[in-house]
Amino acid sequence: MEVDICILGAGPGGATAALHLANAGQRCLLLDRAAFPRDKVCGDALSGKVINELRRIDQALPARFGAAPLQVPSWGIDFFAPNGRRLGIPFRPGFDKARDPAAGHIAKRIDFDNFLVEEVRRRPEIDFRENVDVARHEQLPDGRWRLSTADGKEVATAKLLLVANGAQSSFARQIAGHALEPDHHCAGLRAYYDGVTGLSPNNFIELHFIKDFLPGYLWVFPLPNGQANVGVGMLTKAVSAKKVNLRERLAEMLDTHPALKERFAGATRLGPVRGFGLPLGSKRRALSGAAYLLLGDAGSLIDPFSGEGISHAMVSGRHAADWAGRAVQAQDFSPSFLRQYDAAVYRRLGQELRLSRAMQRLLNFPTLFNFIANRAASNPTLAETLSSMFMDLDLRERLRQPSFYVKLLFGGKK
Numbered sequence: 001m002e003v004d005i006c007i008l009g010a011g012p013g014g015a016t017a018a019l020h021l022a023n024a025g026q027r028c029l030l031l032d033r034a035a036f037p038r039d040k041v042c043g044d045a046l047s048g049k050v051i052n053e054l055r056r057i058d059q060a061l062p063a064r065f066g067a068a069p070l071q072v073p074s075w076g077i078d079f080f081a082p083n084g085r086r087l088g089i090p091f092r093p094g095f096d097k098a099r100d101p102a103a104g105h106i107a108k109r110i111d112f113d114n115f116l117v118e119e120v121r122r123r124p125e126i127d128f129r130e131n132v133d134v135a136r137h138e139q140l141p142d143g144r145w146r147l148s149t150a151d152g153k154e155v156a157t158a159k160l161l162l163v164a165n166g167a168q169s170s171f172a173r174q175i176a177g178h179a180l181e182p183d184h185h186c187a188g189l190r191a192y193y194d195g196v197t198g199l200s201p202n203n204f205i206e207l208h209f210i211k212d213f214l215p216g217y218l219w220v221f222p223l224p225n226g227q228a229n230v231g232v233g234m235l236t237k238a239v240s241a242k243k244v245n246l247r248e249r250l251a252e253m254l255d256t257h258p259a260l261k262e263r264f265a266g267a268t269r270l271g272p273v274r275g276f277g278l279p280l281g282s283k284r285r286a287l288s289g290a291a292y293l294l295l296g297d298a299g300s301l302i303d304p305f306s307g308e309g310i311s312h313a314m315v316s317g318r319h320a321a322d323w324a325g326r327a328v329q330a331q332d333f334s335p336s337f338l339r340q341y342d343a344a345v346y347r348r349l350g351q352e353l354r355l356s357r358a359m360q361r362l363l364n365f366p367t368l369f370n371f372i373a374n375r376a377a378s379n380p381t382l383a384e385t386l387s388s389m390f391m392d393l394d395l396r397e398r399l400r401q402p403s404f405y406v407k408l409l410f411g412g413k414k
């Protein structure tokens with residue numbers, strides 16, 4: 001099979017790229033080693049940016065997704081500081097569930113990714129093939145990529161390759177030269193539970209910053225049918241330095257932590273605890289080269305503070321479709337032409353990734369966390385500022401300015 005554009009991986013990054021190409025009337029071949037619906041280890045939290053990206057694919061998609069029983073709307077975040085204090089931060093201060101659309105959603109990835117793949121299946125411009133495990137990528141003298149399976153069976157040749165095959169992408173490691181760097185990589189574990197008590201009536205997601213587990217954190221995210229996604233994440237460098245056994249720590253914290261043990265006493269774990277890596281975007285890396293673009297986790301684009309990677313994969317998928325279309329039109333697959341894709345992605349995500357790197361470092365200072373949590377409980381201005389920070393980048397920028405902390409310390413109560 002000879003094609004102009006081949007996309008490796010039909011997760012949020014690859015599926016989004018294929019759908020935008022289809023919208024532009026551009027055909028592509030989309031390959032995935034799995035058959036959908038397929039599971040993906042994740043926290044399953046979808047930020048407002050995901051909904052924006054759905055809208056960019058098709059105006060009608062957010063409403064179709066919102067009406068599907070596979071998701072729950074979420075109205076905010078409950079932070080649990082190391083001193084145990086809970087700080088509830090709505091995504092929109094003073095939200096009204098009857099009037100405002102929810103800013104976030106939670107849906108199991110087996111369902112969300114399949115929702116996107118169902119869109120893919122509707123589009124005749126996309127030649128989607130499942131159960132195709134591309135293990136070898138060979139660049140021919142004319143620059144095209146020849147793709148084959150591990151047993152040497154040739155799958156396709158393509159003029160341009162969009163690499164969206166996730167955190168364990170061998171292409172990203174071996175050809176693009178992205179090494180796994182423990183300071184820019186997070187280890188994560190996730191399990192599904194039934195019967196966890198005390199979940200928020202407004203589906204606030206819970207982030208627990210537990211004193212002797214920092215800089216790691218534990219999450220509890222409510223799901224449809226009363227289930228919950230429960231997991232832990234910690235910078236890989238810290239896991240090695242502190243010799244942390246994440247599985248043991250997760251079980252121990254659910255059994256013994258005062259904010260959790262009673263809530264999990266009657267809960268049942270559904271299936272195994274599964275682990276997976278998060279390649280973080282805390283270091284800017286090249287996202288393109290001769291006749292290829294890297295998307296999503298294959299390009300290490302996960303937010304280093306929040307762990308959010310679904311929307312970033314979709315943002316990169318949208319820009320990849322744009323630049324792939326332009327490259328085909330110009331018949332120019334050179335590194336210098338494709339570098340414009342890197343610029344487009346980092347124009348959109350670069351500032352956010354830098355700010356999140358700064359916030360990630362705060363995880364090393366539990367007393368600062370405690371201080372902010374204590375202070376926000378009695379200071380509505382600060383609580384509102386924190387809430388808006390999730391929606392407003394300029395506010396996050398304040399975190400980098402010493403004057404913010406001065407106001408925090410000495411600022412009066414409202």
Ligand SMILES: Cc1cc2nc3c(=O)[nH]c(=O)nc-3n(C[C@H](O)[C@H](O)[C@H](O)COP(=O)(O)OP(=O)(O)OC[C@H]3O[C@@H](n4cnc5c(N)ncnc54)[C@H](O)[C@@H]3O)c2cc1C
Pocket residue numbers: 008009010011012013014031032033034040041042043044045046047132133134135164165166167187188189190231275276277278295296297298302307308309310311313
């Ligand atoms: C524990 C954990 C918690 C997380 N929590 C969140 C969260 O709550 N919210 C959030 O936004 N992000 C979260 N993330 C990050 C998020 O899961 C990823 O950023 C996101 O899945 C990236 O999408 P992607 O399309 O780049 O890759 P993926 O979703 O990984 O998709 C890659 C696709 O490529 C296919 N593939 C792989 N190898 C091959 C091959 N050789 N040949 C063909 N196909 C192949 C796979 O089958 C898969 O379908 C979390 C990650 C982890 C590990």
